[in-house]
Amino acid sequence: MSDYVVRVLEEDEKHAAQTVFRGSLHHPPSTDEEWEHAADGYPARRSFGAFRSGRIVGSAQSFGSAMVVPGGKVLPLAAVSRVGVRADHTRRGVLTELMSAQLRQLRELDEPLAALHATESVIYGRFGYGVATRGRTVEAESTRGRTLPPMPSSGEIRLLEPDEMMTVLPGLYERIGLRRPGMMARPESWWRMVVQRRLSLKEHLTVAVHSGPDGDDGFVAYQTSVTPPSEDRTLTVQDLHGTSLGVVLDLWRFLLGVDLVRSVSAWLRPLDEPVELIVPNRGECRTTALGEETWLRLVDVPAALAARSYGDADPVVVEVHDRFLPENAGSYRVGPEGVERTDARADLELPVDALAMLYLGDVSASVLATTGRLTAHDPDALLRADRLFTTGAPPWSGTFF
Ligand SMILES: CC(C)(COP(=O)(O)OP(=O)(O)OC[C@H]1O[C@@H](n2cnc3c(N)ncnc32)[C@H](O)[C@@H]1OP(=O)(O)O)[C@@H](O)C(=O)NCCC(=O)NCCS
Incomplete structure (x- = not known):
């Protein structure tokens, strides 16, 4: 059993959470005046803390937003930030517990997408996030x-x-x-x-x-x-x-x-x-x-896949792996007419972080296959996937949080 308790923060614990977050980035605690403005960054019910012996040692929060996906639909988005673990508690699974609790919460909130900006590229792939805009x-x-x-x-x-x-x-x-x-x-x-x-x-x-x-x-x-x-x-x-x-x-x-x-x-x-x-x-x-720029997480894979539009090509069957949210795992038939779960044999197979790279059109299926992030069981399906997932211009967020 873990030594850490991860739970939603009470109002009077948020300033301490921010001190932990700022400390993890080598910044001093906020002054009272700075905290007045920073408090907005810790929305009620969406701010998590990790506690050891009653003392906060890690934090992660999200605020509710929305993101436009290829084709123009706007989906609820959790914008994740203020992620930090105290230096004397790192590499003991604290972030892993914070991320698990947060992803579970986002499923309950029916937010099919989550996004963040990462300080280091090594951190978030394991939790299913992939670079979706540059x-x-x-x-x-x-x-x-x-x-x-x-x-x-x-x-x-x-x-x-x-x-x-x-x-x-x-x-x-x-x-x-x-x-x-x-x-x-x-x-x-x-x-x-x-x-x-x-x-x-x-x-x-x-x-x-x-x-x-x-x-x-x-x-x-x-x-x-x-x-x-x-x-x-x-x-x-x-x-x-x-x-x-x-x-x-x-x-x-x-x-x-x-x-x-x-x-x-x-x-x-x-x-x-x-x-x-x-x-x-x-x-x-x-x-x-x-x-x-944006690390994207498809929190609800079927909802996210169904929301975007696709180019003109015959459908492909894509098998998705998701260690953190196993309800996303499975095969989806993706085509211009829509997306459905299927038991058919997969043409392509990829982890959910690679699907995030593909989702907004930043990287093609062929490039993901060549770089070992996607397995193509059928080379022809790879070309179809390129046509299906392509978008006109590079995706971009333009909002830092
Ligand atoms: C990044 C950070 C939150 C990770 O917290 P943590 O509690 O140490 O993470 P975990 O112990 O849950 O790590 C899970 C895995 O990710 C790896 N990992 C996590 N952060 C890493 C990092 N910065 N560098 C290398 N590996 C890292 C761990 O080694 C571990 O690997 P394993 O599963 O193979 O053992 C923490 O190091 C931190 O606060 N860093 C400074 C602030 C920061 O960069 N915050 C992120 C803002 S976007």
Whole structure:
């Protein structure tokens, strides 16, 4: 029997849970003022603690959101975060117990998807999470007075006053909509934790809004910094969304022209955002990192498979293995007409973490087979699966939590 008790946190245990989480990331405990804003990150009934001899040594929580999947359906999503175990209790199965309790709870809550951002790639595959969206860090030189190549402009840009940010941004994000597979809804608490917190703690945050013929249709939030001894100022994009690529690139053009800035840096941008094509020379825009963005967990495999759309190909029978949620295990016939459980012989076989990589269209079945993450019993079925699961553009979330 385990020495640890894992259970939902009481209200008065949450600050201690946050101290454990922050400590696991080598951060000091929050001040009372910081905790006021961080408390939103521990929703009632969804925040778990692991206790040893009555003392909290591990934490994991989730908040309710929603994610759009290929074809446009929006599914309930658990956004998992605040995962940490005290350094003197790691590698004893504490996270395993927290993850098991949380996955069980998400099944009960009928949330077919869970997602998180991982500090290290070794942690979550064993719990059935797979990398489902990726992003790139883009660094582009500012124009510093030079003219950018012409581009059709789609509107105008204005800066928000700080007291406008919380009234304008949540509605604007909703208006922009979940435009590509992997994007997620942002509950009010997300805005309070990310924007209101920065404003209250007097962090300098600038927000520019783009307006087109139909009104506000995009925004960028950014901060700038200087790293001594250099006096060069870098502008770092925190959040950038628009209703179309034209709007997004208009916002990039604005950023590239902000005065007293040498370079613009943006992390976890979509892989297909063509910033290179709007700077004077392609070499002035570089991808400095490319990596995992969303780790996705199909908590309810049949519901998740049935919710997305599929390309035009004959069905394939996919056998899924799931150690943590055995009710997901089994074979599914997947085709453009729908998805059903079947006893038929499997064409393809894969663990649930690899299914997450395939699900939003980030990686093809063929690539998963070649890299040993999927077993193809029928090579022809592999080609059909490529056509069924393919999507038009790389999936992307664009929301950090
Ligand atoms: C990541 C973390 C939560 C793991 O907690 P834990 O209680 O040690 O995890 P478990 O003991 O349940 O580990 C389960 C398995 O994962 C492996 N594992 C877990 N975290 C690992 C890590 N960071 N590096 C290597 N292996 C890891 C364990 O070795 C174990 O493997 P096994 O089943 O083959 O024995 C903990 O190390 C931690 O708090 N790290 C710092 C904060 C952090 O990165 N949090 C994650 C935020 S996304």
